[in-house]
Amino acid sequence: MTAQKSTHGSGNALDVVGDVPVRLEEVIDREALVEMCRSMQSLFGIGVRVYSADGALLANVASDLDICGLVNDSSQGRVACGATVSAAKSVDPGDDGDVVHACFTGLAYRIVSLDYEGRRIGRIVLGPYAPAGLREPPETLARTVPKLDVIQSTTRLSAVARVKPEALGRIAHHLKTTLELIIFSSHKAYVTSKLHLYSVRESYRALEEKTQRLEQAHSKLKELDRLKSDFLGTVSHELRTPLTSIIGYSEMLAEGIAGPLSKEQADFVGTIHGKGEQLLGLIMGLLDLSKLDSGTMSLRQASMQIAPTLQEVISTVAPVAKKKGVELVLDDDGVACELAADAERLRQVFVNLADNAVKFTPKGGTVTIRARVADGGASDDDDEGGAVLLAPVRRVVVVTVSDTGIGIPSAERNKVFDAFYQVDSSSTREYGGTGLGLSIVKRIVEAHGGTVVISANEPGGTVFTVTLPSAQARRTLPSRLPPADRT
Ligand SMILES: Nc1ncnc2c1ncn2[C@@H]1O[C@H](COP(=O)(O)OP(=O)(O)OP(=O)(O)O)[C@@H](O)[C@H]1O
Ligand SMILES: [Mg+2]
Structure with missing residues (x-):
């Protein structure tokens, strides 16, 4: 019987299991083996022992016979018995793989080989049993244990079940076939698990590389x-x-x-x-x-209001907007909320956004800058710990710069914050610029603990929403901008 080797994986994978001889003790489940030998013994009344190729006893299911007890009562008997048992254990079953080993008591052992893939991987020892022709104690018994009671030994010998050689042959064959079948399936599972382990190791190694x-x-x-x-x-x-x-x-x-x-x-x-x-x-x-990239830009943090900064932004962009015929609207009605921020850097942020809005809005369009104060949810840095219901509500300043221009397709909205990225970078591009404005905007806003997102304007155009935490929400502000994570 031959195990089916899996053919998936590389040649190396097969090397893992290919040439390693099967070892009975590795592939067979001991408990299942003992259980099977026990059922054989209870069916036929003959002891069963299974040995590995190295002579290790893997299963031993044999009950003591009365005749053996009698023989072992004498010291000569014990020595002779031990010698017989160890000989039976290591006897070579020959090329036929089936041999009978006689005991001096007249009983016998049948030794059958266990073979797998053309290799001898173990032995089954059946016995001792009484050969069918055994009528009285043989002369070897009297010679080996002279003081043995003849009547007692005759009685006890006759109590041992007689087995005809053909019947024993069939039992041995049955046992051998069953065991080889178990070995086949166990080996298959063993090979599969080894291959699996190998492939997991391989994937891990490849992943590590x-x-x-x-x-x-x-x-x-x-x-x-x-x-x-x-x-x-x-x-x-x-x-x-x-x-x-x-x-x-x-x-x-x-x-x-x-x-x-x-x-x-x-x-x-x-x-x-x-x-x-x-x-x-x-x-x-x-x-x-x-x-910004190297983290060497410093923020001059100070208490400020957003409204004056936005008015400055409007006056900076107004000449260009006027020239282009784009209307500029500022809606900062009553927005009063203290920010701890660098006013010059925030001005830079909104000039960039307003400049873009004007640039990408055709004549007759409108650019609106709107500011409001909103609740930004419960503060994360609440030191009181656990009192969620009582946690101070974070105030945030939300500034939107909306236009009625060409708009930014949704798939491009994250990319435009990358340095030098422009939606239309073709040589026929009609708008000036280098693609740096928004990357600077994003980094400055984030350095202030804020966010900037893009959405579509209705019915057309773009809305940039900048959310900045109020001074009350920002207990600490980094004095330097952190280096951008550009991985
Ligand atoms: N309001 C807007 N409407 C439509 N597209 C915009 C708008 N703002 C930005 N974009 C798109 O995002 C790209 C990147 O903007 P960004 O401000 O970073 O660069 P730029 O304006 O091209 O050049 P720079 O600002 O360096 O002069 C723009 O080229 C444009 O394609
Ligand atoms: Mg720009």
Whole structure:
């Protein structure tokens, strides 16, 4: 009988189980084996012992026979009996795998081999039993134990069940077949579980390798990111100085300090000045981003109200909105709530949002900045612990910047906060900008413990909602912005 080896997995997986010889003691369940031997003994009245290939006793179901008790009463009998039993235990059943081993008492043992996949993996020892032809104690018994009572030994020998060789052969065959069947299924389960274990180990190993590779890639990316921030910081800083000179000198030229300009010259100088300002904006954005990334931007935390900041924002964006024909509305009616924040950074946040709103809204549209105070739910940092019902309610300031412009598709709403990401980055893009504004907005808002989310405006356009915790809700404020997690 051969075990079916699973063919899934790699060649290595088969090596795990392929050439290892089956060991009876490993694949068989001892309790089930003893139980089976016991049922054989109770059916046929013959003791059964099962040994592994190494001679280890795995099951021993044999009741003491009276004749054996009598023989063991004498010291010669005990020695002879021990020798017979150990010989029966280690006798080689030969190529046929079936041999009879005689006892000096006239009784006998039948030794049958257990084979699996062409290998001998153990032995079954049946007996002692009385061969069918045994009528009286043999001469070997009298010779081995001379003082033995002949009548008693005759009586006791005759009490042992007679078994014909053919009948015993059938019993032995039955037992052998049953056992080999059990070994087959046990081995199959053993192979399956080994393969399973192997495949789990393999997956774990592969996973570990992947994790290691990912970790390496991650630290490499982090290092590259740091280098990028350093580079951005240095380059932006170095560009800013000559650029301020360009802007300053173009201003002086425009004012006629170096002499009067013709109309064409004034136009050119105006363009130099405008582009210089645009470039300065970009450089300042890059500098901010690199500071935010490295965590070196500090917040000047102070008590403030949102309304004056929003009014400043409106006046900053108003000229562009007017030029474009977009209406600007500020709705901050009576909003009074103390914030512990950096007013300049918050102004930067709302200028960016308002600037976008105007930029992406066509002529005739409206941009509305609305502020209100709301309840932000129970405070998490309640020191009283457990008194949820009595926990102070967090006040939050909610500022929405809504427009009636081109809108942002919902799939893009998270991505636009990534640095340099623009919804339409094609070369035919009609709007200016570099894609830095929103990434700066998000980091500053989050550094204030707030959130910024995008939703659609009705019937069209975009709404940016910034929620900032009030001073009362923010007991502590980091004095430095934490480095952005860019993993
Ligand atoms: N109000 C809006 N309406 C429609 N699209 C918007 C709006 N605000 C932002 N976006 C989209 O999100 C992108 C990223 O905005 P972000 O402010 O970061 O960059 P930008 O405005 O293109 O350039 P920058 O702000 O650096 O000058 C924009 O390019 C645009 O595609
Ligand atoms: Mg922008």
